[in-house]
Amino acid sequence: MGEQPLLELAGISVSFDGFMALKNLDLKLAAGELRAVIGPNGAGKTTFLDVITGKVRPQAGDVRFQGRSLVGRKEHQIARLGIGRKFQSPRVFEQLSVQENLALAVSQPKTPVGLLGNHLTPAQRQRIQQLLGVINLSSRAHHRAGSLSHGQKQWLEIGMLVVQDPQLLLVDEPVAGLSDVETERTADLLKSLAGNHTVLVIEHDMEFIRRLQTQVTVLHQGQVLCEGSMEQVQADPQVVEVYLGTSHQEQL
8 A cells, every 4th residue: 555656647638629638648646755747838737737636627537646536526625635736826915914824824714814813723823933934934924925026925825835734735837937046945945845745846947847856757748758857858859859949948
């Protein structure tokens, strides 16, 4: 039983009006793993996340999380099983402070903001303080989220997911529009979360992927083209060919 992957996609196919977004896609993720997924535009990366989270139902194949099929379950049911998704644009409550955003994410049931402080357990308060340090926002705890830089908002949203303690964290293009320093810090943040969480990151930025120092899956035309370390992937003739003529070519 110890061999069972945390997440397994088997033979997943998704078609939109005759266009095959995903074709017989297979992928396995082990518990505690950090995995990067790359691929040119149109490779099926977002559809791949949509299938895992229940937004899109595949025409064929199965998605299993801890041995249970996710196909046919609603998005909120899948989230409750322990899968958190971070979208490309940060979704934070700009009028609330950084700390209040985290408190709202962790509080169950969701309560009016004025009551938040009273509804948190000591363990939850401690978790929020600890997480503020992890996401580099301790000094901004009482600042409005709207005053943060784009990168800091990304970290806050990652924190809002992590504070809910999902087993699997799906992170979609977290460094688009970030400065070099923010990009480096985001890579380090995601690396620090792996182990306690399983983290799957989709990204275009090759320097960022390189900094993650982890297993890379390359998608192309809805299929897995190859998997391996960044060095192995960059040396693969198929990958080089797929990226030829794109802005990524000089980065490969």
